[in-house]
Amino acid sequence: MKKIATVLSALLIAATPFAGQATPDDDLEAFRSYYVKQFPEVPMNDFVNGVYALDAASREQWEEFEEFPSYEIAIDNGEEKFHNKFANGKSYVSCFPQYKKGIKQNYPYFDIDSGKVVTLESAINKCRSDNGEKPLKWKKGAIADISAYIASLSRGHKINIKVPNNAKAIAAYNRGKKHFYAKRGQLNMACADCHYHYAGSKIRADILSPALGHTSGFPVYRNKWAGMGTLHRRYAGCNKQVRAKPFKAQSDEYKALEYFHTYMSNGLEINGPSQRK
């Protein structure tokens, strides 16, 4: 009897997503095959286009937008800012020497020395503070423009996030995973409810995009915002929709979420910035 109980609880532990047995690789495999099964007609790399990968009608409208995209001006602004000299005579180039080759696909990464997840936006502001400049606001404006410029140079590169075999890195990954699957807010919904279990369904008039590929198009120009926004701006919006208190942009919580969320899209191509309604 006791043996059966042990076997049962072992099975239960294996079935829960947070038990720690599943490696990031196992997670990625399971995550991906779920969407492939749900949307067999969608080519893998088309998942980077969010809801437009699923719905022909909205895709047509979106393709028209993409012909004269509103983010074009953000890329131009970002380029200018990126090359402007700081007071000390240096520019962002000194912090991102590889920018021309495309670097967005490597963010976020885990920095073993500081024990922290480094997102592209946090690296942009670190570059500023290292050079004696004041940090930019996190969710929109100049930081989104610079991020858009860097992303535009990274288009076509495959997302390549690594979770090193380091306790803190694994903890950050698991924290993000937990955020993704945990119910929250007065409305008690998880990211996974909307973007995993019911991806492709309609919530009111909106089709829910798959979480696979989600991060590749950021930052985005959103008509609803009438401007650019970073991924963490979107996280806050989705937290608020379920009446949860959003975390601060670039908080450890959202960095961890971005780490997990982007890892799940490994191998898909960067196509940011993009246009969204």
Place this chain on the structure above:
Amino acid sequence: MRLIARILTTTASIVALIGCLGFTPTIANADGAKNLAKGKELAFNRKKGNCLACHQIKGGTLAGNIGPPLLAMKARFPSYDKLRAQIYDARTNNPNTIMIPFGPHAVMSDKEIDLVAKYIHTL
């Protein structure tokens, strides 16, 4: 003074009589219709039930399709109490449901949930 008193008692007995003759149910029906309208309003209200986010309901536009369409409810829920329980806290039937735990999370009051459940039961 006495005249007024007499008129008053007569009126009172007429009212009582009307009551006995079965006019009260009419009044209750009017209340009932009002409550159903209130229930519908709460069900459609985005800040309250917002049921249309996930369910098609007759008379509602731009409905989502996360949950099943709400129709033939008396066939699916012969028991009103079971229907109310589903709306109060859908987790009792499906612990992982995406449906909002309207009662325990105080998205609607008990009274509001009654109104919504009574309206839904008529669909």
